[in-house]
Amino acid sequence: MSIVVAGAGIGGLTTALSLHAAGVGDVTVLEAAAAFRPLGVGLNILPNAVRELAELGLLEELSKVSVPTGSLGYYNRHGQLIWHEPRGRAAGYRWPQLSIHRGRLQAVLADAVRERLGPDAIVDDSRVEDFEQLPDGRVRVRHAAAGGASHTEADALIGADGIRSAVRAALHPAEGPPPWNGLIVWRGTTWASPFLDGHTMIIAGDDRRRAVVYPMSGPRPQDGAVLINWAVARAARPGETIETADWNRSVAPDEFLGDFTDLDFDWLDVPALIRTSDEAFIYPMVDRDPLPRWTHGAVTLLGDAAHAMYPMGSNGATQAIMDARVLARELALRPDPRAALAGYETARLSALTELHKSTRRRGPEVVIDLAHQRAPAGFRTADEVFPGTELHDISADFARLGGFDPDLVNHRASYSVDARTADAPTADVGTEALA
Structure with missing residues (x-):
């Protein structure tokens, strides 16, 4: 099986590594930038995604260039504590939450792709521009290259090319810019x-x-x-x-x-x-408005190309990593790539749509809005402003939506597939597949 991945960001690189680990060895990552340069600022990777990176054998390397996040605190404009909660291992997860520079994370992933899939697995200066679905079920990808356009045929195309995805634009040409x-x-x-x-x-x-x-x-x-x-x-x-x-x-x-x-x-x-x-x-x-579907035949979307969300709740990179792992599992276990892409969509789309709606309501950061509306001059303790378990419930509901409730992350089945046999049982879909 041959796979073309558009975009050498976090989602695209994790997809390549996950496919390789599952025994899908013919993977090419097409990157639009003329030279691969890890860019950006910071991000947090939640424990559900850190678990996946650990199963790919990357946790030790990532731990050298990150900080394990031990807690999260919400404060009002006066610096008074609204809500504080443990994070990562301090919250009972078997894996940490990691605070890391995006460029450092991307570099670790890219180095691993080149080491495991070969030095030519990432093709720079190769922006995916369009594609054609062929009668035999394969897809022909047109991409810019030095000296002109080039074409690559594959069994599937994964659009992991970000919020301004060319693959998404080809599927939805009338969509317009991100709102x-x-x-x-x-x-x-x-x-x-x-x-x-x-x-x-x-x-x-x-x-x-x-x-x-x-x-x-x-x-x-x-x-x-x-x-x-x-x-x-x-x-x-x-x-x-x-x-x-x-x-x-x-x-x-x-x-x-x-x-x-x-x-x-x-x-x-x-x-x-x-x-x-x-x-x-x-x-x-x-962000991007939710789509009714991500998959069209032998083409699907992943990460921000599928479900770009506001940067609230640390779910951008986290959910791209989860997409990659679920998608790779489906492709490894189903002989028909089109059926695999449809299975991936079934596992992920509905739950991500609900999470997306929550981020538009500010996710767990809504507690800061509520604190200001109820006590703009401040308070002695948050108990004066938030009755009962309101704060805890807001946090717990978002963790459930995001699939990073500690019990779920710690005890669900692994998404890893034995590359030698590809005979691991298919994990349940729905909420568990979001974990």
């Missing part, structure tokens, strides 16, 4: 002293502005500083627009710092992180 919710996000990284216990992710603000901050590295030997990811967001002002959804559009911190100067707490100075950042990027908070 914008009116929020602007600025993100960057800064080497700074650790805050709190050095393993905590915080989200702070009110119903208009938000800051997300977490460490992504251990301390530097020379000064003890750690690499910190920060992101701040606010609503756009009248007439303020961003033309393109491109995470690599750089911006000077002075252009937006003034909107966040009061997010300076006794335990963390957010403006100082922005002011001393190594890099800063601007991005409109966009």
Whole structure:
């Protein structure tokens, strides 16, 4: 079986590694960039996805370039704690949650692809532009190449080419650009002293502005500083627009710092992180409307190309990794690639659509909105604002939607397939397949 993967991002690379591990060896990853360069800022990989990377034999290498996230705290604009919960192994998972620079994660995945599938498995400067489904059930992929267009035939095409997916655009040519919710996000990284216990992710603000901050590295030997990811967001002002959804559009911190100067707490100075950042990027908070189907014959979508969501709840990279593992399993266990792609869609689409709807409602970050609406001047304790188990229930409901409830992650069947026999039983679909 031959597979073409469009896009050498996290989802595409994990797909290649998962297919190889399951015995599907003829895999080519077509990457649009002229030279493969790991880019971006930080992200969190939830334990359900870390489990999958561990089963691919990557956890040891990833642990060298990441921080195990021990807890998550939500705070109001005054720096008062709304809700705090353990994360990763501290929450009872058998696998950690990892805070990592996107470029470091992508580099680990790409190195593993080249080592296991061969140095030519990732083809740079090869943007997928279109495809044709052939009478024999295969697909012919047209992609740009040095000197002109080229064509590659395969048993299946996996569109893992991001929120501006060319594969998705070919399937839905009238869709248009990603819809914008009116929020602007600025993100960057800064080497700074650790805050709190050095393993905590915080989200702070009110119903208009938000800051997300977490460490992504251990301390530097020379000064003890750690690499910190920060992101701040606010609503756009009248007439303020961003033309393109491109995470690599750089911006000077002075252009937006003034909107966040009061997010300076006794335990963390957010403006100082922005002011001393190594890099800063601007991005409109966009997503994609849910699709009624991802799979069309021998072609399907994966990751952001299938279900791009707002960056709330750490589900972007996490769900792309989960897509890849479920898809590889289906392709390994079903002799008909088209049936395998349909099985993957059955396992993933419905649950991801519900998760997508939750992110549009701000996911678990809604507690910050509620805290501001109920107590804009602050409070002594969150119990004054949130009765009973309301906070716990909001968190637990999102974990269930995202498929990362600890019991489910720890005890569900593995998605790994024995590459020698490909005879592992097919896992149940539905909610379990989202885990």
